[in-house]
Amino acid sequence: MQSKKHILIIDDEPDVTDLLKDFFEQNNFKTEIVEDGSKALMSFKDALPDIVITDLLLPGEHGINVIKTIKDEYSLPVIIITGIYKKEEIKNVIDDYSVEGFFEKPVNLEALLKKVNFILNVRAL
Numbered sequence: 563m564q565s566k567k568h569i570l571i572i573d574d575e576p577d578v579t580d581l582l583k584d585f586f587e588q589n590n591f592k593t594e595i596v597e598d599g600s601k602a603l604m605s606f607k608d609a610l611p612d613i614v615i616t617d618l619l620l621p622g623e624h625g626i627n628v629i630k631t632i633k634d635e636y637s638l639p640v641i642i643i644t645g646i647y648k649k650e651e652i653k654n655v656i657d658d659y660s661v662e663g664f665f666e667k668p669v670n671l672e673a674l675l676k677k678v679n680f681i682l683n684v685r686a687l
Contacts, residue, residue, distance in 0.1 A: 567682050568609070570593075571593060573595075598623070599624060614641070619644065629661060641677060645666065
């Protein structure tokens with residue numbers, strides 16, 4: 563049997579992280595929550611996730627810097643979920659760092675799941 567895919571969720575809003583954690587665990591994913599950009603980057607030393615879902619406005623280290631490091635050092639797929647953003651800035655981040663997805667908050671969970679499954683080549687059960 564295939565092991566569960568591991569999702570790292572980086573967001574400082576407990577309502578968002580709790581919702582995403584519960585939702586993805588119900589859909590057979592292993593999840594890890596980190597609420598700070600700097601702590602998220604340190605967490606990569608322990609275990610690499612299969613995919614990262616991150617907000618942009620984070621304490622510690624801004625989400626753009628987190629994405630840049632993830633892409634430069636680990637080449638992992640990244641999905642941005644954010645509520646406050648400048649459209650041009652987001653477009654540049656997506657283009658510059660080849661971000662795999664972008665969702666506005668409040669996020670459509672089914673669409674997010676579909677995107678994660680597509681990126682990770684996971685078949686729905």
